[in-house]
Amino acid sequence: MTGGNPIIQAEALDKYYGSFQALDNINMSVHSGERVVICGPSGSGKSTLIRCFNALEHHSAGKLIVDGIEVFEGSKEIRRLRQEVGMVFQQFNLFPHLTVLENLTIGPIRVRKVPKAEAEANAHRYLERVHIPEQADKYPSQLSGGQQQRVAIARSLCMESRIMLFDEPTSALDPEMINEVLDVMVGLADTGMTMVCVTHEMGFARKVADTMIFMDGGQIIETAPPEKFFTQPESERCKAFLEQILEH
Amino acid sequence: MARSHSTDYVIPKPPLPGRILASVPVSITIYLLVIGFIAYTAYDGSKAMGYNWQWYRMPQYLWTMTDEGFQWGEIALGLVKTLQLSLLAFVLALALGLIVALLRLSGLLVGTAVARVFLEVVRNTPLLVLLYLFYYVLGPIFDLDRYTASILCLGVYHAALISEIFRAAINSVAPGQWEGASSIGMSKAQAYRYIVLPQSVRFMLPPMTGEMVNMVKSSAIVSVIAVAELTTMGRNIISDTYMSFEVWFTIAAVYLLVTLTLSFGVSLVERHYALK
Ligand SMILES: Nc1ncnc2c1ncn2[C@@H]1O[C@H](COP(=O)(O)OP(=O)(O)OP(=O)(O)O)[C@@H](O)[C@H]1O
Ligand SMILES: [Mg+2]
Numbered sequence: 001m002t003g004g005n006p007i008i009q010a011e012a013l014d015k016y017y018g019s020f021q022a023l024d025n026i027n028m029s030v031h032s033g034e035r036v037v038i039c040g041p042s043g044s045g046k047s048t049l050i051r052c053f054n055a056l057e058h059h060s061a062g063k064l065i066v067d068g069i070e071v072f073e074g075s076k077e078i079r080r081l082r083q084e085v086g087m088v089f090q091q092f093n094l095f096p097h098l099t100v101l102e103n104l105t106i107g108p109i110r111v112r113k114v115p116k117a118e119a120e121a122n123a124h125r126y127l128e129r130v131h132i133p134e135q136a137d138k139y140p141s142q143l144s145g146g147q148q149q150r151v152a153i154a155r156s157l158c159m160e161s162r163i164m165l166f167d168e169p170t171s172a173l174d175p176e177m178i179n180e181v182l183d184v185m186v187g188l189a190d191t192g193m194t195m196v197c198v199t200h201e202m203g204f205a206r207k208v209a210d211t212m213i214f215m216d217g218g219q220i221i222e223t224a225p226p227e228k229f230f231t232q233p234e235s236e237r238c239k240a241f242l243e244q245i246l247e248h
Numbered sequence: 249m250a251r252s253h254s255t256d257y258v259i260p261k262p263p264l265p266g267r268i269l270a271s272v273p274v275s276i277t278i279y280l281l282v283i284g285f286i287a288y289t290a291y292d293g294s295k296a297m298g299y300n301w302q303w304y305r306m307p308q309y310l311w312t313m314t315d316e317g318f319q320w321g322e323i324a325l326g327l328v329k330t331l332q333l334s335l336l337a338f339v340l341a342l343a344l345g346l347i348v349a350l351l352r353l354s355g356l357l358v359g360t361a362v363a364r365v366f367l368e369v370v371r372n373t374p375l376l377v378l379l380y381l382f383y384y385v386l387g388p389i390f391d392l393d394r395y396t397a398s399i400l401c402l403g404v405y406h407a408a409l410i411s412e413i414f415r416a417a418i419n420s421v422a423p424g425q426w427e428g429a430s431s432i433g434m435s436k437a438q439a440y441r442y443i444v445l446p447q448s449v450r451f452m453l454p455p456m457t458g459e460m461v462n463m464v465k466s467s468a469i470v471s472v473i474a475v476a477e478l479t480t481m482g483r484n485i486i487s488d489t490y491m492s493f494e495v496w497f498t499i500a501a502v503y504l505l506v507t508l509t510l511s512f513g514v515s516l517v518e519r520h521y522a523l524k
Contacts, residue, residue, distance in 0.1 A: 054431060056431070079434075080433070082432070082433040083433040087431040089427065093424040093425065093431075094428065106442055107432035107433065107434070110438055111432060159432055
């Protein structure tokens with residue numbers, strides 16, 4: 001972990017859906033180049049938390065600063081923020097009416113105003129990096145799930161984001177496709193990208209995480225480097241959770 | 249196997265309850281049955297009445313070949329007017345319908361309220377009354393001629409129906425598409441333009457065909473303010489010739505021809521927008 005100001009800083013975040021509290025007093029920070037893996041049982045608020053980081057959800061109380069931008073509902077800076085913070089979804093959310101190449105270039109061209117030729121050159125470069133350079137002219141529905149998710153990763157990379165958020169990127173995939181996506185993510189970690197991943201792929205977490213976070217009931221229960229997190233977790237809940245998922 | 253995970257597409261629910269009745273094969277069948285029934289009873293009844301069929305006098309109202317050359321007849325000219333009127337009104341209805349749909353989806357209190365009031369007023373006014381309002385009330389105020397008043401009236405009337413088609417189609421696009429668009433920094437307008445509207449076309453084409461057909465059919469009502477379209481031409485010819493059976497059969501057939509051609513044309517477009 002590097003010094004200096006954190007690139008993501010959350011202070012006392014709360015999030016309510018109506019009267020239901022999904023996030024409860026979240027305090028955390030992520031530094032530039034840091035890789036954070038968040039895990040926890042279903043419904044613990046993992047998605048809600050990282051969706052707050054790119055303002056897909058708005059926190060109800062507390063303070064959140066991402067890449068120097070204070071995030072709050074109605075902020076004029078939200079679109080600029082989202083250009084800096086890429087997001088990869090469980091269900092890919094590719095644009096089915098556009099080819100792979102168009103999926104990758106529409107953001108740079110329409111949002112970042114990059115010239116078309118340059119955007120396409122970049123797109124080809126990133127497709128290379130996610131190991132599917134030959135699929136540029138296909139439509140998403142013609143690709144396997146693993147390939148679609150790699151296109152989704154490339155789509156975020158094409159925006160030249162400085163931070164990448166992953167929300168269970170492999171949990172909608174057939175088992176034989178999980179590794180091809182994780183490999184791409186490990187490669188991305190090697191480039192020094194700041195990453196916040198919600199995932200239950202503990203092998204991946206061990207390999208790339210600088211920091212592990214365990215959430216339950218909308219709270220951060222435990223924060224620790226992976227060596228400590230996997231061998232001697234402090235809380236009982238975290239221990240039980242790890243036992244359960246490492247069994248498989 | 250990977251297909252099972254692609255949830256980008258949501259099966260469209262029928263956007264309007266009348267979908268089945270408005271579907272092309274069903275409407276053709278109903279149309280033919282009704283026409284057949286009318287034709288038979290008319291023929292039967294006309295024999296009893298001693299009606300004097302004069303079909304040989306009809307072609308001149310479609311077109312004539314004289315020494316001065318080829319000339320379209322009154323029915324053909326009326327048809328052109330009907331098509332013009334329907335097309336302009338449909339374009340107006342599309343634009344207005346999209347605006348009303350976007351207002352309703354905007355989440356803005358004022359936008360939603362304006363859209364709802366518009367919908368309630370238009371939907372609860374008979375088309376004929378709406379036409380009278382446009383021609384006899386708004387007409388003198390805004391100096392509208394009967395043709396313009398007709399276009400505005402039909403446009404407004406169908407905008408209400410079309411806005412519901414837009415709304416249903418936009419709602420049929422998977423919510424993940426909005427998130428995908430937002431996550432790469434698109435504004436709401438960009439998300440609509442580049443991501444959501446192009447995908448919703450697929451959902452709106454079938455009901456939109458129905459609306460186009462309805463537009464052509466309901467345009468006949470402007471004959472009550474004597475706009476020189478197909479139905480008015482029919483009435484004029486009858487008042488000159490008393491051939492009411494021949495004329496109304498011909499007019500009905502012309503409408504049928506137009507609406508069938510429309511449906512066929514749109515089914516070609518639909519194929520283009522089918523799942524890739
Ligand atoms: N839009 C919403 N409206 C109401 N409640 C919601 C909404 N989104 C999430 N929740 C609730 O908030 C809680 C946290 O949801 P969240 O999706 O963040 O959990 P998660 O940790 O990502 O779970 P999972 O592992 O199942 O994805 C859940 O109880 C969920 O039911
Ligand atoms: Mg989740």
